Amino acid sequence: MTSVPLVSVFSADDSSKVTAKHIPLPAVFQTPIRPDIVSFVHTNIAKNRRQAHAVNPQAGMQHSAESWGTGRAVARIPRVSGSGTHRSGQAAFGNQCRKGRMSLPIKVWRRWHRRVNIKQKRHAAATAVAATGIVPLVLARGHRISQVPQIPLVVEDKIESYEKTTDALNFLKRFGAFEDVQKVVSTKVVRAGISKQRGKKYRVRKGPLVVYFNENAKLLKAFRNVPGVEVVNVTRLNLLQLAPGGQLGRFVIWTQSAFAHLDKLFGTYRYTSIIKDGYQLLRPLITNPDLARIINSNQVQEKVQPAKTTKVLHEVQKKNPLKNSKAMDRLNPYAKKQRAAAVAAIKANTKGTKKIKKNKALKKASRAAYNKVAASLNDATKAAVQEEQDIKVKYFSVQKGAAQTE
């Protein structure tokens, strides 16, 4: 990267106005995109909010069940003691039994949380921040950003002093972020499963993430009731918010001071971070990952052998040369001339003969004769049919016009 990309800071009141025209992009945004690191860190960090739970240790075991042993024509599983109830003699204790305890019952001392190496966590966060600046990734995550003026979206610090939700909403509308909020609202669904009875009734999507810097900022209260919108301080950027579900490319709205703080937070490629002590941004394995460009570059094309053309040994579909003249010509180049010669010969032979003209009068006469014969045939068949009918009526007493049952 020889030239530093520049970003504009927008005025909070008017999305067409730019307060600062060209701010250099913090180095974090040029970190290589590493979905593998993000995925690993996310799956582990996502486990850290879990609360311990367990199955009642006595569940399924509150019986004095004993196995009946062998010789009783029943399976050797422990059976409930006593009598006088259906339950007696039924199998108990096993995980396979009805009303038995589960296999390997969950204990409270299960390892709920995962620790991840700090460097990995930092790399993941840096990559996630970088991904928020890449439009296709934000699109791929499903944010509606068609009206947003710029990505990454940086706004002046004025929004940090917003106290009213109406201000927040109007701000989002002005910057085209409201479409994303609308998506969140319209896709709010009742959760499938039991969790809906356990305080998680709705499944709500993630909308824009607003990142601020000053600790005294009031915008948390302004934005917190807007569905889907989350607010976070730069110093406490959370991978679970930057890449929800492990999916890179959250739509982020930065305030100017938050944006400026990123260089101090993550450091650059020229100096390590001040705040994350000694942290150096990840360097890419390949500086130019554009495969197409590499392949088409002069340096590669010079060394590369010319492309092989596929040699056609024979036609894919066999054509009969006796019928297909082109196929014949391929086999016997002289065939074309032979055919032409034959045609010429025929022409020469028939040069003197007259063409037979069709005699219209003859045609008419022959047609008339034919019609006459056809008519007489018709009459004959009619007469025959009538005769048959008469005979039937006369000898078999069949009523005229009645259906014949024979």
Place this chain on the structure above:
Amino acid sequence: MSQSVLWEVVKGNNAFLVKRNGLTLSTDPFNNTGVQTYSSTGFITKNAIGVVPTQSKVNQINNVNLVARKSTKFQQVDRKTKNTQSVYASTLSVKHGIHTASRVIRKRFGTRRLGLQKAALRKLVKLNRANSVRRRNEIAATKAQKK
């Protein structure tokens, strides 16, 4: 960002991905084939053209829009332009002529990417045809009503 890198991130999971009946399809507006493949996925490229129907009512194509993908390197959207612009695309309505639209597509691709070019043109023609059929039916309906 390079197309190859973005593809590695996006191919497994993205908002446009639809997997049904063993098919891997895409609702990406810049994808004219409908199938998710590396070359046909337009939103990860810098220069794709999507042919998109605009609807006012369900099952009605009122107009066809060309959505042209553009380089998004921290560009600020120029709000003064006639064509609606966004950070990642500029939209051109096809109301005035299918020939203009096809020229836009051809010019964008030039002699390269014939497959993508053909796909875009094919979709343009189909949508336009559907549109004209609908208009014809509408006209016939209004005529019948008048009678």
